[in-house]
Amino acid sequence: xxxxxxxxxxxxxxxxxxxxxxxxxxxxxxxxxxxxxxxxxxxxxxxxxxxxxxxxxxxxxxxxxxxxxxxxxxxxxxxxxxxxxxxxxxxxxxxxxxxxxxxxxxxxxxxxxxxxxxxxxxxxxxxxxxxxxxxxxxxxxxxxxxxxxxxxxxxxxxxxxxxxxxxxxxxxxxxxxxxxxxxxxxxxxxxxxxxxxxxxxxxxx
Numbered sequence: 001x002x003x004x005x006x007x008x009x010x011x012x013x014x015x016x017x018x019x020x021x022x023x024x025x026x027x028x029x030x031x032x033x034x035x036x037x038x039x040x041x042x043x044x045x046x047x048x049x050x051x052x053x054x055x056x057x058x059x060x061x062x063x064x065x066x067x068x069x070x071x072x073x074x075x076x077x078x079x080x081x082x083x084x085x086x087x088x089x090x091x092x093x094x095x096x097x098x099x100x101x102x103x104x105x106x107x108x109x110x111x112x113x114x115x116x117x118x119x120x121x122x123x124x125x126x127x128x129x130x131x132x133x134x135x136x137x138x139x140x141x142x143x144x145x146x147x148x149x150x151x152x153x154x155x156x157x158x159x160x161x162x163x164x165x166x167x168x169x170x171x172x173x174x175x176x177x178x179x180x181x182x183x184x185x186x187x188x189x190x191x192x193x194x195x196x197x198x199x200x201x202x203x204x205x
Contacts, residue, residue, distance in 0.1 A: 066145040067153075070188040080138045082195070083155050083184065087136050090197065094118065095128040095163065107185070107198040126167040133160045141181055149188040153195070154181055156203055179205040 061069050068074055086105060093101040097118045102111055121128070136159035143153045156179070163174045181203045184195040 062144060064140075064143050067143060067151050067188070070145060070149055070151070076140065079153065079195075080140070080155065083157075083182070084136055084138050086184075086195075086197070087138070087157050087159070087182065088132055091132075091159070091161070092130050095130040097122060097127075105197055107196050110197055110200065124167065126165060128163055128165040131162045131164070133162065145188070150185065151188050152183055152185050152198070154183045154199075156181055158205060177205065179203040 090105055094114055102114055136157050139156045141154040141156045145151050158179050160177045165172050181201040182197055183199040185198040186195045
């Protein structure tokens with residue numbers, strides 16, 4: 001009788017141990033190896049927060065990544081702040097015919113076209129001053145590096161200002177809203193930290 005009871009208890013113990021193993025030994029939840037390499041959203045793959053490091057030196061960077069690679073100290077927020085200041089300074093200097101200020105900020109080709117317009121206005125006996133209603137809006141349009149270390153950044157400016165002009169026909173006040181694309185250029189290996197305006201295009205507001 002005791003032998004039979006021992007056999008029955010042993011059988012029950014085996015069953016209980018098997019059930020415990022089937023629960024505790026099973027992987028619960030998503031395991032590290034099940035995790036996808038790139039998180040996805042309803043609209044498709046979600047890019048990682050940080051760009052992957054280039055696998056080898058043969059990988060070519062473009063845009064802001066190329067500028068940062070050549071100049072690790074480059075800061076886009078600081079650049080746009082400086083671009084806004086340069087925009088206001090250049091617009092005011094052009095209106096007032098201040099060639100000396102423009103010479104420090106413009107590439108020779110741009111300076112030549114500005115000086116031609118200034119000389120024509122002076123020959124017609126006209127003068128002008130500009131007052132900005134508020135700081136212009138500046139947004140990055142594109143950026144790249146060419147010729148090894150020549151960085152070019154195009155900024156879209158939206159600005160509102162009041163122009164007061166005098167001419168043979170009298171005085172006039174004109175409120176303007178402009179949209180333009182300005183391209184700035186700088187040699188990243190140069191010790192000169194200043195950027196030069198090399199091109200101006202009209203843009204859609």
